[in-house]
Amino acid sequence: MSAVTVTGLNIRFGDVTRVNDVTMSVEPGEILAIVGESGAGKSLLVSALLGLAPHAATVSVSELSIGGVDMADASEHRWREVRGVQVGLVSQDALSSLDPLRRIGAEIVEPLHIHRIGNRHDQSRRVLGALDEVAMPEPAERVRQYPHELSGGLRQRALIASALVADPPLLIADEPTTALDATVQRHILTLLRSLADGGRAVIFVSHDLSAVAHIADRIMVMRSGSVVEEGIARDLLVSPQHPYTRELIEASTFAIAAGGVEPGDVMLTATDISVNFGARAAVQDVSFVLRAGTTLGIAGESGSGKSTVANVLMGSLTPNRGTVTLLDHRWNPGSESARRERRGLIQLVAQNSRASLNPRWSVRRVLAEALRVAGSRADDDAISRLLADVDLPADVAARRPRQLSGGQAQRVAIARALAMNPRILVLDEPLSALDVSVQARILDLLRRLQRERGLSMIFISHDLRVVAGLAHEVLIMKDGAVVEQGDTVAIFSNPEHAFTRELLAAATLTPRTP
Known part of the structure; x- marks a missing residue:
């Protein structure tokens, strides 16, 4: 029996479809990686698998079952019974996900309190067992500590332990390694792989194909809300079929691009x-x-x-x-x-x-200030030339930072630096x-x-x-x-x-x- 099965999932906001006809399943002991860039619909898909889609969203699905239980038309009360027990969630930012005013032990035990699992002694044993399962060093000491007293890697382990403490057969990890250093990331990936090898089904959501390659059994590639390719991880990484998958792999491939250069002064x-x-x-x-x-x-x-x-x-x-x-x-x-x-x-x-x-400033004002500090003319032509230097259209000058994508904001920051010659x-x-x-x-x-x-x-x-x-x-x-x-x-x-x-x-x- 599949840990989760989804057929024909659609999520709309008004007339805009954000997740389009997604069909997927994950078996026990398997890691399915869902990859794609920001806005691909990955986290929105995960929210639907947890019954947590935004109130403004319209969700329709032909089939949604978790552990063989039909959840397609489940009430919020039914979802509360399932979350934490049948499916656990590990989110991206452990520091913001963990309550800074609660000790780690109190945070991890909460799902057991909510679902009334075990007495106090059993709950303490389960908390220590979950910490041991995620290879947390000195678990008896960690339960008494606060999140700020732990490193980023240990906080992420605590968050995974919280998701595992009620022993759910399905674990969803939504960008769990994004904010972590390379070596810490490797430890968390190894941990997720060991959990799957122990029989759990894992959905691993990431934009990082390098991380995905280390642990995934299958990969599902999403773009603009749709699945563009899905297959066995090794086959997909070695021989991708869709142009977008090839683009992601090329961008993620380690290559030494800086050729020899004659050094100057x-x-x-x-x-x-x-x-x-x-x-x-x-x-x-x-x-x-x-x-x-x-x-x-x-x-x-x-x-x-x-x-x-x-x-x-x-x-x-x-x-x-x-x-x-x-x-x-x-x-x-x-x-x-x-x-x-x-x-x-x-x-x-x-x-x-x-x-x-x-x-509060437009891009025009940001760049004009830099030009004036440099003693240069700060007219529209100079600003347009700066924007062209960083491959941005002239109309970006009228926007404010919140109206820029991450890549556009970085280009504006580079243009501001270039204004100083x-x-x-x-x-x-x-x-x-x-x-x-x-x-x-x-x-x-x-x-x-x-x-x-x-x-x-x-x-x-x-x-x-x-x-x-x-x-x-x-x-x-x-x-x-x-x-x-x-x-x-x-x-x-x-x-x-x-x-x-x-x-x-x-x-x-x-x-x-x-």
Whole structure:
């Protein structure tokens, strides 16, 4: 008997169909991955499988059964009986999903209270058993802790334990690894695979084909609410039939795209940069040279010191030791007044581009301000040229940040940086919130701008796949220190450090072997 069977599912908002005629099933012990970009309808489909579709939605389905129980016309009362017991949900952001005022144990035990499963002793045993099942270290201690006291990976394990505590045969994991570092992501994927191998059915929703490839038995590809392709994971990844699937795979494939380049003059030199926050060493003895027309990739996980290095390079943080030289002038340490006349030479493109734009200002005003600061004309022609430089139409100038897609907002942030006529761009996780095809287009844009303008770039990311697509040299950081450094092709072809190999494994699109 299938863990879940769906036939002819449609979800509409007024006259707009958001999920169109979806048919699917998942067997016990199987992982079905649902992949697609933002707006494909993945999370909306999941909401219908939980009886949680938005009130404004009209849901119609020919068949919907969970564990053999007909749920096509189920009441809300019936859904409450099923949720948590027959199907468990693991959502994307564990920090926002877990109540910050409740201890982990109280959070995990809640489904048992709701469904009145067991006495107090049985419930405590089940909570510890669920934590043990998700390989939570020191579970007896974790139940007394609050979410903010756990790392991102441990919070995600706690969330999975909460979904498993009532022993549902079906687990839905909606983008559970998106916000996690590569090595933590790998541990969570291994955990989900082990749960399926233990007999549970798992629906794994993701936009990341690299993650999907590691664990999925079957893959269902969605685009604009419809299923465009479905099949055995290995077959689909090796020989995709639909053009959209091929586009996703191409955008997700690890490839070293930055060819050899004749390095120019030295633009920036960092020498023995060290930063301490109290007694903790955040960055230790980081040194590198950036030359004209080249890109240096700085890769590592959260907390490795990447963004701290970026802050030092921008002059917003003074190192405890070491120096940064910009075009043969001492840059940091140094006074802000001394830096001001050269501030336009080095510009930052931040991770959350929409948040970096004034929400009350139009794109025109954002770019006009940057042009005026640079001492340039801020007329409509200049703004249109900036937008054209980043492949945006002129009418985008009238929009506000909330009216932009993620990719458009990132392009506007790049255009604002270009308005200052910089020689160096520092890009701090500029692609992490974007779909893979949008990432590929932004990488193409950055490569073109580098060719046309002779820009030097420092590209910071936790994802070696995107670093490989742009960087000529790479610097791998772990716990504030550089563990490997050199030519991108040489390091990625033959990594010497175990941590580099682990990051590479997480970034590689390799179908699992059944």
